[in-house]
Amino acid sequence: MVVVSQPALDHFSPIKTCKPTASYFSGIPVVDLSNPDASSLIVKACEEFGFFKVVNHGVPMEFMTSLESQAINFFNLPQSEKDRAGPPDPFGYGSKRIGPNGDVGWIEYLLLNTNPDVVSEKSLFIFRENPQIFRSAVENYVSAVKKMAFEIVELMADGLGIEERNVMSKLLRDEKSDSCFRMNHYPPCPELQALSGRNLIGFGEHTDPQIISVLRSNNTSGLQICLRDGAWVSVPSDHTSFFINVGDSLQVMTNGRFRSLKHRVVADPMKSRVSMIFFGGPPLSEKIAPLPCLVVEGEESLYKEFTWWEYKKSAYQSRLADNRLGLFEK
Ligand code: GA4
Secondary structure: OOOOOOOHHHHHOOOOEEOOOOOEOOOOOEEEOOOOOHHHHHHHHHHHOOEEEEEOOOOOHHHHHHHHHHHHHHHOOOHHHHHOOOOOOOOEEEEEEEOOOOEEEEEEEEEEEOOHHHOOHHHHHHHHHOOHHHHHHHHHHHHHHHHHHHHHHHHHHHHOOOOOOOOOHHHHHOOOEOOEEEEEEEOOOHHHHHHHOOEEEEEEEEOOOOOEEEEEEOOOOOEEEEOOOOOEEEOOOOOOOEEEEEOHHHHHHOOOOOOOOOEEEEOOOOOOEEEEEEEEOOEOOOEEOOOHHHOOOOOOOOEOOEEHHHHHHHHOOOOOOOOHHHHHEO
């Protein structure tokens, strides 16, 4: 009997691929948080790109490296053990599947809720089954990154000339804030590169729904952003810094003055990429609308009124690449 083997490329289907052509972008705004002009630099970056890099951020490097090594330990566990922390509901361990509507990527991840009130069963399970040291590493990292996120949105408010400088940070500081935290592992894939000369998409193009996202990765590149002219460019990795994304909710709160940025991750064929992202969201019951002080006379809100809960519900019915704000535009 002749056994015809499946073409090797089928193994990766239906994960999308792309040509490894995106060039490194050297124009990413860098904001030094200790610079007295930080607030205006942040506003400029959010208007022009919806994205910037933060240095002198005050988060101890040790928090970043110890969480990174704990995450690597977790992702190195046998598949059957990792699967016990899944499938994601949306919290928990996930592999290849992203969200509930058929999106896939060359990725495995842990998605956790950061609100102690609503810690999901899955998050509890992950921490029960894994060493206490993992839990402490997450707690240290997340609380330091949250502090930085509060500072950044307060500087944003200063730069926008808003008197109530905690108008955004109070939503993130709220004990009911619906924020979450994600640790991603993009395994290398030399076979695909060798077979096709193409790279696998790790996390497909999307905008983040929340107010602000704070990303840190190891020194493997892969993050790409979509510039205004539609070109995809690679963000040079920097494991000592953080990258900030404007989310859809912040776009609405600034009545479109800040833009949520489309981004994606392309897996490196040779090196593992590990990233961790804090997504700062408001409480579920919070109305998402342009801040009155930002809507000048004669101007109208570009968006219908909605709560974060309504937006989130609709986001979980969407595909990753959908324009989620489209439904809420006037
Ligand atoms: C994108 C940003 C965050 O990673 C996330 C993602 C969420 C998920 O993975 O559960 C979503 C995606 C993200 C937007 C559309 C929906 C929901 C997967 C998906 C297809 C945690 C989030 O908040 O929205």
